Amino acid sequence: MATIRDVAAKAGVSTATVSRIINNKGQATPETVARVNAIIKELGYKPNVVARSLTSRKSNTIALLVPTISNPFFPELARGAEDLANAYGLNIFLCNTDDERGKVTNYLQSLKERYVDGIIINSLNLNNEDIEDLHSNGIPSITLDRAFATHEFSSITVKHREGARLATKHLIDVGCKRIGIIRGPEDDFTAVQRMWGYRDCVKDFDWFNQSWIALGDFSVKSGYLCMKELFQRHPDIDGVFASNDLMAIGLLKAAHEWGRKVPDELAIVGFDGIDMTQYTYPPISTIRQPIYEMGKMAMEELIRLINEPNSDPSKVELDVDLILRESSMR
Amino acid sequence: MATIRDVAAKAGVSTATVSRIINNKGQATPETVARVNAIIKELGYKPNVVARSLTSRKSNTIALLVPTISNPFFPELARGAEDLANAYGLNIFLCNTDDERGKVTNYLQSLKERYVDGIIINSLNLNNEDIEDLHSNGIPSITLDRAFATHEFSSITVKHREGARLATKHLIDVGCKRIGIIRGPEDDFTAVQRMWGYRDCVKDFDWFNQSWIALGDFSVKSGYLCMKELFQRHPDIDGVFASNDLMAIGLLKAAHEWGRKVPDELAIVGFDGIDMTQYTYPPISTIRQPIYEMGKMAMEELIRLINEPNSDPSKVELDVDLILRESSMR
DNA sequence: CTGAAAGCGCTTACAG
DNA sequence: CTGAAAGCGCTTACAG
Numbered sequence: 001m002a003t004i005r006d007v008a009a010k011a012g013v014s015t016a017t018v019s020r021i022i023n024n025k026g027q028a029t030p031e032t033v034a035r036v037n038a039i040i041k042e043l044g045y046k047p048n049v050v051a052r053s054l055t056s057r058k059s060n061t062i063a064l065l066v067p068t069i070s071n072p073f074f075p076e077l078a079r080g081a082e083d084l085a086n087a088y089g090l091n092i093f094l095c096n097t098d099d100e101r102g103k104v105t106n107y108l109q110s111l112k113e114r115y116v117d118g119i120i121i122n123s124l125n126l127n128n129e130d131i132e133d134l135h136s137n138g139i140p141s142i143t144l145d146r147a148f149a150t151h152e153f154s155s156i157t158v159k160h161r162e163g164a165r166l167a168t169k170h171l172i173d174v175g176c177k178r179i180g181i182i183r184g185p186e187d188d189f190t191a192v193q194r195m196w197g198y199r200d201c202v203k204d205f206d207w208f209n210q211s212w213i214a215l216g217d218f219s220v221k222s223g224y225l226c227m228k229e230l231f232q233r234h235p236d237i238d239g240v241f242a243s244n245d246l247m248a249i250g251l252l253k254a255a256h257e258w259g260r261k262v263p264d265e266l267a268i269v270g271f272d273g274i275d276m277t278q279y280t281y282p283p284i285s286t287i288r289q290p291i292y293e294m295g296k297m298a299m300e301e302l303i304r305l306i307n308e309p310n311s312d313p314s315k316v317e318l319d320v321d322l323i324l325r326e327s328s329m330r
Numbered sequence: 331m332a333t334i335r336d337v338a339a340k341a342g343v344s345t346a347t348v349s350r351i352i353n354n355k356g357q358a359t360p361e362t363v364a365r366v367n368a369i370i371k372e373l374g375y376k377p378n379v380v381a382r383s384l385t386s387r388k389s390n391t392i393a394l395l396v397p398t399i400s401n402p403f404f405p406e407l408a409r410g411a412e413d414l415a416n417a418y419g420l421n422i423f424l425c426n427t428d429d430e431r432g433k434v435t436n437y438l439q440s441l442k443e444r445y446v447d448g449i450i451i452n453s454l455n456l457n458n459e460d461i462e463d464l465h466s467n468g469i470p471s472i473t474l475d476r477a478f479a480t481h482e483f484s485s486i487t488v489k490h491r492e493g494a495r496l497a498t499k500h501l502i503d504v505g506c507k508r509i510g511i512i513r514g515p516e517d518d519f520t521a522v523q524r525m526w527g528y529r530d531c532v533k534d535f536d537w538f539n540q541s542w543i544a545l546g547d548f549s550v551k552s553g554y555l556c557m558k559e560l561f562q563r564h565p566d567i568d569g570v571f572a573s574n575d576l577m578a579i580g581l582l583k584a585a586h587e588w589g590r591k592v593p594d595e596l597a598i599v600g601f602d603g604i605d606m607t608q609y610t611y612p613p614i615s616t617i618r619q620p621i622y623e624m625g626k627m628a629m630e631e632l633i634r635l636i637n638e639p640n641s642d643p644s645k646v647e648l649d650v651d652l653i654l655r656e657s658s659m660r
Numbered sequence: 661c662t663g664a665a666a667g668c669g670c671t672t673a674c675a676g
Numbered sequence: 677c678t679g680a681a682a683g684c685g686c687t688t689a690c691a692g
Binding site for chain 3: 333334335345346349350352353355356377378380381382383384385386
């Protein structure tokens with residue numbers, strides 16, 4: 001592989017000049033620029049990224065922190081981020097944290113050492129100090145959705161509470177008289193918001209109390225188990241808001257096993273808008289988040305922050321919408 | 331951040347000595363080792379990974395080339411790989427190629443520049459030259475499954491043809507009289523193998539001809555569309571082998587819409603063993619590949635190749651098994 | 661506009 | 677067993 005030295009020698013200039021030309025820094029005679037560029041092409045020279053990182057403390061690398069890529073929400077997000085990253089010549093580190101504090105700190109440490117240019121954070125168990133530490137080390141970050149978002153840096157959120165209200169309201173509108181919720185983990189910001197949205201709509205009904213709330217963990221299996229729990233507690237349940245689509249898919253299975261007709265005897269609405277909800281039987285109504293776009297927007301904002309280190313952070317809150325499908329149409 | 335210089339100064343030795351101690355290379359008096367290690371701990375010194383890469387031409391980084399992480403097969407694989415990588419302090423570059431030649435070559439180039447230590451390849455549109463080029467540049471690679479596998483380097487495959495036979499044979503055993511297949515893309519090795527497995531079992535029946543083969547692209551949607559095609563061509567079809575699970579999920583939807591009872595009027599078997607097949611209605615029988623394990627094994631082999639550069643490649647062919655579920659039980 | 665020189669933080673023959 | 681020195685391939689003040 002040709003190095004900057006080879007190019008400099010062949011062009012009869014110093015490596016400094018070549019470096020400047022490559023990076024469009026400082027000035028150079030049109031003639032030297034032309035000559036150097038010709039040699040670069042001739043030699044097929046590519047600047048060594050690692051050497052560059054060492055001096056510049058940049059790496060052309062972005063890290064993506066997610067709980068686990070196995071949850072179908074995150075691949076979609078990752079694609080959005082990666083597609084844009086690619087266009088900018090950035091590579092992506094995939095970091096599965098399982099929302100565990102230990103893995104989070106390990107990653108953060110290792111990413112700092114590698115001079116990553118920025119981090120997209122969509123994992124629990126990071127705190128304000130982590131994010132401040134990143135920024136004071138010159139590593140911009142953006143939190144997405146699930147991440148702790150009371151910091152002063154950039155973030156993208158979705159209107160979880162409003163989405164949950166849309167869902168619950170819809171169930172009421174189609175005539176459900178007893179509506180339960182399968183909520184997500186207690187330490188998860190989005191889960192809490194969605195639960196409040198549900199409560200907003202049902203809290204004034206006589207029948208409502210805590211027992212209509214089942215505690216899931218956002219997995220298909222927990223949706224299944226929680227639904228069984230709800231059936232047992234409330235044989236008269238005729239509507240459920242699953243606070244994510246995976247749990248909706250799980251509860252659909254429970255409904256089939258329990259012999260409840262969906263939507264006639266049990267109406268269902270999920271949350272997220274993952275692809276699979278179109279293909280279940282029946283297809284599941286859901287509150288759609290613009291997942292792919294969120295990945296893309298996060299990357300966009302990160303690139304902006306990298307290029308304008310002292311610019312103001314941006315806080316975005318996105319709308320969601322209700323996608324009507326068979327599981328709730330009656 | 332403390333550098334190796336700081337450690338050396340404080341310990342009263344040269345940076346060379348510190349380096350040797352960190353890397354367990356050459357020898358050193360127990361006393362110096364102890365002293366240096368104490369200082370390292372005291373200063374919280376961590377070797378700079380980037381500087382290390384520059385001299386060693388290693389990066390503690392592995393790349394994972396997949397068509398797209400949005401297909402639920404790959405996140406599972408990625409987790410397997412990542413979990414092991416993590417244990418070895420390796421980070422993972424996620425590379426979505428969309429099986430496009432252009433993206434593949436871009437990635438390969440950029441990964442070479444970054445001194446990645448190894449590449450797990452599960453993408454189409456790489457050829458023997460690419461892989462040889464990698465190896466001659468000292469970058470070990472391992473191909474998985476879908477990747478072109480006639481090279482002489484390490485690879486992991488699954489018994490696709492045998493799996494397809496298992497699936498088709500099973501459909502015959504449960505009494506299907508007219509069995510179609512939704513096959514995968516023509517340039518995909520696994521798709522071709524699975525098609526042959528199907529043919530092995532049906533080729534001698536009077537009814538069999540090309541029209542029982544529908545050409546899908548491994549997406550849910552194509553499963554759906556292909557099934558409609560088969561229904562139209564062959565109203566008497568009573569069994570289908572979908573050559574991956576996503577297409578099986580799609581065809582299930584078509585069956586519901588067409589009003590065919592599964593499994594009584596139409597028995598279905600998929601391929602892959604992705605999680606979602608447990609949660610469809612009815613649950614889908616499938617040929618299970620050990621996806622997570624394959625990711626893990628690939629990483630294991632890669633680590634072996636990195637540590638023993640001149641060792642022989644290993645070619646592994648894994649067994650698959652038939653998971654019986656409702657979609658084919660009659 | 662351009663070059664010499666130092667430096668980024670390591671590693672590794674080579675001597676001793 | 678240990679150190680001085682060169683080198684990995686770049687970038688960036690500093691001079692001129």
